[in-house]
Every structure is written in C-alpha cells, then in structure tokens.
Amino acid sequence: MNLCECDCGQGCKKRFVSGHYVKTPESKERCSKLLSERNKKLWADPKYRRKMSRNSSKMIREKRKDPEFAKLLSEGNARLWKNSEYRKKMSGIATELNKKRWADPEYRKRKTKELSKMSKKLWEDPEYRKIKSEQASKQMSKQMTDNWKDSKYRKKQSKRMAKISKKMWEDPDHRKNISEKSSKQLRKQWENPDFKEKMSKQSTEILNRLWKNSEYRKNQSKRTTERNNQSWQDPSYREKQIKLILKASHVKPNKLEIHFQNYLDLLFPGEYKYVGDGQLIIGGKCPDFVNVNGKKKLIEIYGDYWHKGQNPEDRKKIFEPFGYKTLVIWEKELKKENKLKIRLTNFHERGVDSYLLRR
Numbered sequence: 001m002n003l004c005e006c007d008c009g010q011g012c013k014k015r016f017v018s019g020h021y022v023k024t025p026e027s028k029e030r031c032s033k034l035l036s037e038r039n040k041k042l043w044a045d046p047k048y049r050r051k052m053s054r055n056s057s058k059m060i061r062e063k064r065k066d067p068e069f070a071k072l073l074s075e076g077n078a079r080l081w082k083n084s085e086y087r088k089k090m091s092g093i094a095t096e097l098n099k100k101r102w103a104d105p106e107y108r109k110r111k112t113k114e115l116s117k118m119s120k121k122l123w124e125d126p127e128y129r130k131i132k133s134e135q136a137s138k139q140m141s142k143q144m145t146d147n148w149k150d151s152k153y154r155k156k157q158s159k160r161m162a163k164i165s166k167k168m169w170e171d172p173d174h175r176k177n178i179s180e181k182s183s184k185q186l187r188k189q190w191e192n193p194d195f196k197e198k199m200s201k202q203s204t205e206i207l208n209r210l211w212k213n214s215e216y217r218k219n220q221s222k223r224t225t226e227r228n229n230q231s232w233q234d235p236s237y238r239e240k241q242i243k244l245i246l247k248a249s250h251v252k253p254n255k256l257e258i259h260f261q262n263y264l265d266l267l268f269p270g271e272y273k274y275v276g277d278g279q280l281i282i283g284g285k286c287p288d289f290v291n292v293n294g295k296k297k298l299i300e301i302y303g304d305y306w307h308k309g310q311n312p313e314d315r316k317k318i319f320e321p322f323g324y325k326t327l328v329i330w331e332k333e334l335k336k337e338n339k340l341k342i343r344l345t346n347f348h349e350r351g352v353d354s355y356l357l358r359r
Contacts, residue, residue, distance in 0.1 A: 239281040252277065256331060257288060260301055263334075264289065267341065268348055272299065283318045287326070296324045297351065299344075304331045325351050 042048050063069045080086050101107050122128050147153045168174050189195050210216050231237050253261065253274050264272045276288040282298075289299040298319055302312065312328035319326050327347045333340050346354040 238284045242281050242284065242286060243278040256303065257301055260334065267344060282322050282324065285318050287319065298324050298326045300326060300328045302328055302330050327353055
C-alpha cells in the first residue's frame with residue numbers, strides 16, 4: 001500500500017486515490033504540478049517520446065477516418081493559422097526543429113533517401129510532371145520579368161552575357177556548330193509558305209519605312225558605292241561580273257565581226273576564235289578574237305562610228321601586262337583585202353604590226 005500523493009493521508013495501490021487530485025482547487029494545483037514533473041521526466045527519455053508519438057499518430061489517423069472529426073480538425077487548424085502570431089510562432093518552432101534534425105547526419109541520410117524515393121514515384125506520373133513543369137515555367141517567367149524591370153540588373157546581365165558570348169565565339173568549333181544549327185533551323189522555317197509570306201511582308205514594310213527617310217537613302221547609296229568600288233578592285237570578281245553581264249545581255253557577234261571571223265578562217269583555219277561574248281576577260285576588258293593554239297595574240301575590230309576618236313594604243317596597253325600582243329583592225333581596212341592580208345599574216349607569223357612599221 002502507498003499513501004496518496006495529494007497529502008490526504010489515505011492509502012492507495014497507485015500514486016493517487018481515484019478523484020483525489022481534482023477534489024479541491026488546492027489539491028488540483030498540487031496534483032497538476034506533480035503530473036507535469038512526472039511528464040517531464042518521462043519525455044526526457046527518447047524511447048518514451050517515440051512510443052507516444054507513434055501512439056498519437058495512430059490515434060489521429062484512425063480518428064481522421066471519421067469525417068466529422070476531420071472536419072473539426074481542419075476548421076480548428078484554419079482558425080489557428082488565421083492568427084499571425086500563431087503562424088510566426090509555429091514557423092519558428094518548425095525551423096528550429098528542422099535545423100536540429102538536419103544537423104544529425106543519420107537523419108539527413110534517411111530523409112534524403114525518403115525524399116528521393118517519393119520524388120521518383122511522383123515524377124513517374126505524367127500529370128504531376130506536367131503540372132510541376134508548368135508551375136516552374138510560370139515562376140521562372142515571373143521572376144525574370146520582375147528582375148528585368150530593374151535597370152541595374154539589366155545592365156549587369158547584358159555585360160555578363162556579352163563577356164560569355166565573346167569567349168564562346170573565340171572557339172571555332174562553337175562558331176561552326178552554331179552556324180550549322182541556325183542554318184538548319186532557318187531552312188526548315190523557310191520551307192513553311194506561311195513563314196515565307198510573313199517574313200517577306202515584314203521585310204517590305206521595314207524597307208519601305210526606311211527608304212522614306214532621305215538620310216538613310218544617302219547612307220545606303222554611299223555604302224553600296226564603296227562596297228562596289230572595293231569589290232571591283234578584285235580582278236577575279238570583276239571578270240566574273242563582266243561575264244555575267246555579257247551573258248545576261250545575250251551578246252552576239254555583229255555582221256562586221258561575223259565577216260571578219262570568216263575571213264580569219266580562210267587565212268588561218270582553226271587559229272582564232274570569237275570571244276567578244278564574255279568568254280575571255282583580260283584586265284577587266286573583253287577582246288574580240290583570241291588565238292586558240294598557244295600564241296598569246298589578240299585581234300580587235302574597231303567600228304568607224306562606234307570607236308571614233310579612240311586610240312588603239314590604249315587598248316594594247318591594257319592587254320600588254322598580261323603578255324598579249326594586240327592587233328587593232330578598223331572597219332574601213334576590211335575593204336582593202338590585200339593590205340589587210342599582209343597585215344594579218346605579219347602579225348600572226350612574226351607578231352609584228354606592219355601598219356606601224358610603215359609609219
């Protein structure tokens with residue numbers, strides 16, 4: 001037998017006689033103190049804490065199955081969380097608890113494994129993945145828009161991106177990959193007729209708007225002239241362009257040139273060919289006839305009307321640096337066949353212009 005701990009003097013099997021610790025206000029207060037001390041001692045033991053938490057969680061789970069209890073619990077929680085002070089208090093307690101727990105390496109390991117398993121199971125569900133990706137994209141876009149509203153952030157990011165892009169473009173492989181990818185994407189886009197129509201409309205609108213500005217027109221004309229002058233200084237480009245121009249204009253030998261070609265074929269069969277249609281460009285100029293059997297000899301036909309006032313020596317000086325000897329025949333000389341024959345044979349056989357020797 002034990003004496004009742006409420007100091008009533010009665011004997012009991014346990015610590016208190018049933019109902020004694022709540023009989024009077026004094027005994028109630030005394031008994032509550034004793035109970036609190038007892039509970040503190042019990043809760044100091046981690047095994048007891050775990051046991052009680054499991055029991056309470058089981059009890060709550062069972063009770064939650066009852067819809068009325070679940071409703072009351074949710075309403076009670078909602079009422080509590082409306083109070084800002086309670087929210088602050090609970091959040092502080094939760095953060096401190098989590099810090100203490102996560103300081104323990106065993107707890108960290110266990111929790112990480114649990115979380116990874118749970119996340120894997122969740123990500124197996126396609127609907128969950130879709131919802132989460134949408135939420136993440138929305139959050140990111142909102143954050144980015146908020147950040148780019150700040151001018152300091154914009155300046156900082158632009159400088160950072162410029163440095164990164166410069167470093168990346170220094171690598172030739174990166175440049176090659178980017179150019180290939182962009183070209184492929186553009187080709188795919190331009191295969192779409194709607195995209196083509198849209199881009200053509202946009203470009204025409206932009207060009208029309210720009211060409212209305214007189215300063216833009218002047219600047220563009222200056223640029224084009226400068227570019228053309230630079231490109232025409234390149235002999236290969238000049239030759240290519242002259243050939244294209246002559247091909248586009250469908251240049252054909254005139255009556256005078258046809259007559260002279262027939263005369264050359266009689267005198268020197270298979271030796272000279274008409275190239276006045278742009279087949280041969282030398283020093284940016286297109287001669288009329290060229291020797292096709294290894295001799296660097298050219299023959300030019302000058303019309304009395306079209307080449308009036310021109311000096312044949314100027315034409316010879318153009319072809320001379322390239323190792324060509326040039327003979328210039330005027331239209332009026334074709335009427336004097338004997339003299340023409342002598343002049344042509346001297347030039348073909350000896351590379352000498354007999355007209356100049358006579359002078």
